[in-house]
Amino acid sequence: MNEQGSQRRVVIVGGGFAGLFAARVLRRAPVRVTLIDRRPHHLFQPLLYQCSTGILSEGKIAVPLRDLLRKHKNADFVLAEVTGIDTDGRRVLATRPLGDQLEFGYDYLIVAAGVQQSYFGHDEFAQWAPGMKTIEHALIIRRRVFGAFELADTAVDPAERSRWLTFALVGAGPTGVELAGQIREVATKTLRAEYRHIKPEDARVLLFDGGDAPLAPFGPELSAKAARTLDKLGVEQHMHSIVTDIDATGLSVRAQDGTVTRHEAGTVLWTAGVAAPPVAAAIAAATGAKQDRAGRIMVGDDCTIPDHPEIFVTGDVMSLNKFPGVCEVAMQAGIYAGKRIKHEVAGKMPTKPFRYHDLGSAAYLSRGRAVVSVGRVHLSGFLAWVIWLFIHISFLTGFRNRLGALVSWWPAFVRDVRRERTYTTEQVGLVHSAYDVLPPSAAGPAPSATGTEPSSRAG
Numbered sequence: 097m098n099e100q101g102s103q104r105r106v107v108i109v110g111g112g113f114a115g116l117f118a119a120r121v122l123r124r125a126p127v128r129v130t131l132i133d134r135r136p137h138h139l140f141q142p143l144l145y146q147c148s149t150g151i152l153s154e155g156k157i158a159v160p161l162r163d164l165l166r167k168h169k170n171a172d173f174v175l176a177e178v179t180g181i182d183t184d185g186r187r188v189l190a191t192r193p194l195g196d197q198l199e200f201g202y203d204y205l206i207v208a209a210g211v212q213q214s215y216f217g218h219d220e221f222a223q224w225a226p227g228m229k230t231i232e233h234a235l236i237i238r239r240r241v242f243g244a245f246e247l248a249d250t251a252v253d254p255a256e257r258s259r260w261l262t263f264a265l266v267g268a269g270p271t272g273v274e275l276a277g278q279i280r281e282v283a284t285k286t287l288r289a290e291y292r293h294i295k296p297e298d299a300r301v302l303l304f305d306g307g308d309a310p311l312a313p314f315g316p317e318l319s320a321k322a323a324r325t326l327d328k329l330g331v332e333q334h335m336h337s338i339v340t341d342i343d344a345t346g347l348s349v350r351a352q353d354g355t356v357t358r359h360e361a362g363t364v365l366w367t368a369g370v371a372a373p374p375v376a377a378a379i380a381a382a383t384g385a386k387q388d389r390a391g392r393i394m395v396g397d398d399c400t401i402p403d404h405p406e407i408f409v410t411g412d413v414m415s416l417n418k419f420p421g422v423c424e425v426a427m428q429a430g431i432y433a434g435k436r437i438k439h440e441v442a443g444k445m446p447t448k449p450f451r452y453h454d455l456g457s458a459a460y461l462s463r464g465r466a467v468v469s470v471g472r473v474h475l476s477g478f479l480a481w482v483i484w485l486f487i488h489i490s491f492l493t494g495f496r497n498r499l500g501a502l503v504s505w506w507p508a509f510v511r512d513v514r515r516e517r518t519y520t521t522e523q524v525g526l527v528h529s530a531y532d533v534l535p536p537s538a539a540g541p542a543p544s545a546t547g548t549e550p551s552s553r554a555g
């Protein structure tokens with residue numbers, strides 16, 4: 097057997113923060129790494145809202161995984177959706193775009209599949225209220241936000257015009273707050289001088305949340321400051337509000353006293369709630385792992401599934417000690433899993449459990465205003481905004497993107513210019529996923545010689 101053939105096989109499911117950082121740690125280890133992702137890029141989710149509101153292009157917040165792995169001589173990238181695992185045969189089962197089945201043998205498995213948007217049992221809301229998790233979402237939101245002003249401009253009926261100028265956001269966490277502030281800034285600054293039949297600054301932004309205050313996880317002090325900043329921006333905050341229905345022309349909301357109010361809104365965006373992707377349930381079923389209420393896989397303090405020391409679960413899809421779903425947890429867990437494998441392969445038995453070092457959190461409110469919470473230090477206003485800028489620049493993956501982001505931020509922050517406002521008038525959201533199995537006539541070229549028989553890779 098040649099050296100490569102004798103090396104242990106590590107399969108990583110997901111090229112987000114957890115998966116990518118695990119692959120980086122394993123770069124020089126004597127293992128063969130296969131990173132499988134259903135998308136071709138690593139995405140910097142914290143700046144999705146800037147992509148959807150015209151500040152950054154999609155290429156500035158997403159980098160091809162092949163590009164990121166090009167110097168990893170021991171790593172291969174595969175574009176496919178993992179559907180399950182066979183623990184006895186140690187095989188990962190996947191579907192490639194257009195529907196063929198693939199298999200990958202593993203000695204170690206790192207599950208880093210992240211989470212997806214949850215509509216709390218109302219998946220039917222998704223067709224009217226896109227979430228904010230992927231590039232597809234950001235581009236749909238960009239089209240809906242900028243498209244709404246166009247439809248308002250040509251609307252003859254005042255009620256219709258007012259509907260298109262009303263934007264409703266569900267969820268007052270960081271993403272909802274950031275999007276709400278951005279839409280008001282688009283309306284009051286960027287678009288202000290561009291329309292002749294409407295006043296873009298008349299746009300109403302309604303923010304709904306079932307909790308007491310926006311940005312609740314930042315603590316009462318920063319949360320109150322965020323609420324004041326949103327007020328000044330003109331965002332109408334509706335706390336203690338549960339959304340009961342969404343349709344093509346608006347939403348219905350139940351207040352604390354039980355009254356239900358209908359709000360007409362041309363654009364409804366959903367930023368509340370997350371759930372583990374379907375692959376988490378498949379892996380839990382195959383391994384006997386428990387899942388928490390959001391479907392995340394519960395792991396031991398070494399990030400492995402009980403009785404499966406070869407299967408690590410990292411990042412947002414991992415349920416451990418109520419760690420938050422943030423980049424830092426994902427990166428640190430990915431690094432931990434990678435190091436543990438590296439040590440085991442070298443014949444050292446690692447014993448240290450995973451420890452999360454909390455470096456704090458930050459949220460952008462508007463140009464020049466942010467909130468930052470690091471341990472006991474709570475900051476808001478301009479200083480917090482500068483820290484926010486520094487954090488995001490240092491975490492953006494890839495030098496070109498850092499430089500590109502700085503170049504795009506300059507006109508946006510100094511002159512309110514948003515250069516990335518291009519959108520298509522096609523219904524991007526209705527285009528089918530590459531993993532949907534379509535009738536042969538619609539699916540394009542005939543399937544490969546393997547047909548739907550699984551083909552084996554990496555082992």
Ligand SMILES: Cc1cc2nc3c(=O)[nH]c(=O)nc-3n(C[C@H](O)[C@H](O)[C@H](O)COP(=O)(O)OP(=O)(O)OC[C@H]3O[C@@H](n4cnc5c(N)ncnc54)[C@H](O)[C@@H]3O)c2cc1C
Pocket residue numbers: 109110111112113114115132133134135137138139140141142143144145176177178179208209210211228229270271373375410411412413421422423424426458459
């Ligand atoms: C809008 C938004 C704003 C955010 N802002 C912040 C912030 O300011 N600060 C912060 O710390 N965190 C923030 N977060 C959270 C942060 O982005 C996540 O915690 C982090 O991305 C988690 O990394 P991960 O690797 O676990 O998952 P992800 O980054 O989500 O990566 C998971 C990968 O797995 C792939 N995948 C999923 N299922 C499969 C499958 N079946 N087969 C193959 N591949 C699969 C996906 O395509 C994806 O590439 C934000 C998140 C969002 C959505």
